[in-house]
Amino acid sequence: MNKKAFEIRTLFIGVVMVMFIIALYFLLMTGAGRDLLIKAGIIIPTLNSSTTIKIDSEIIRFDISQDKVQWYDSVNFWDFDKTGQASFNKKTLQESQIKNDFKNYYYDYHARKESVLDISPRIMQKLYAPCTDPVCQQLPILKKGCILFTNLNSEASMLTHDIIINLIEDNPQICPAGEPVGGIISLRANNNVEFLKVTEIKELNGRKQYIMGGKSEIVKDTQLENEIRNKINTWRTSILSKPIKISYVENNAPTSNYFCASFYNPSYLKVDLSLPVHQDTVCPIKII
DSSP states (O other), X not given: OHHHHHHHHHHHHHHHHHHHHHHHHHHHTSHHHHHHHHHXXXXXXXOOTTOOBOOSOOEEEEETTTTEEEEXXXXXXEOOOTTSEEEETXXXXXXXXXHHHHHHHHTXXXXXXXXXXXXXXXXXXXXXXXXXXHHHHHSXXXXXXXXXXXXXXXXXXXXXXXXXXXXXXXXXXXTTOSOOSSOEEEEOTTSOEEEEOEEEEEEETTXXXXXXXXXXXXXXXXXXXXXXXXXXXXXXXXXXXXXXXXXXXXXXXXXXXXXXXXXXXXXXXXXXXXEEEOTTOOXXXXXX
């Protein structure tokens, strides 16, 4: 009799434990419990159009060097799901749309404060030092540089985000109207500063043509390198003073708002979708 009672009690305890485990599973895999597991990194969120989680922040980022957008769950950054969507806090984002919004913003060199930079004649003199060959001695002393991203129509070039300064003689209102006269300064994706020299000067129909040959050379003068890099980076990040327009779906309705963006090294643009601003807002330039 005692043995039978023991077996019944053991069976009862087993059933209770199974029910407890099942209840705990459903508690953790839904609602606040699931959110806690996601934040702890124990499970990876798999989002689709019918799955929306609640998070404390609404941060998204664009990795310029990798051409990639991600969303943030207050602990980690995650890729969009297989359908190209991410949903949180009643917002649904399409990966392709968000990526285009970031690209249209970042690569718009016309929207920056200036596209024609003042270039000190001292910079050009240092780039060509020692100026002993006949070509160098015929070059005009230039004070302007037309700055732009290279080959914006090429997806591959956009990913490298090389920036060049064409040393020019005139002062165009919009780049790239000025033709290189004194060579091309480049800031490469690897952060190297390079210079392509003019190696030949020809005259055609009474007009001089400045021909650059060979390969770009890395600028080895540390002081000059830093001066050029700082000038280019100041131009590049000046776009942050303007808000970015981001389009998404909120409460099942298409919408778009403007937000201030910040730049995080080495190559990230970040936006908090919980902090919209007016289209004409002058944003603080934040580089972290």
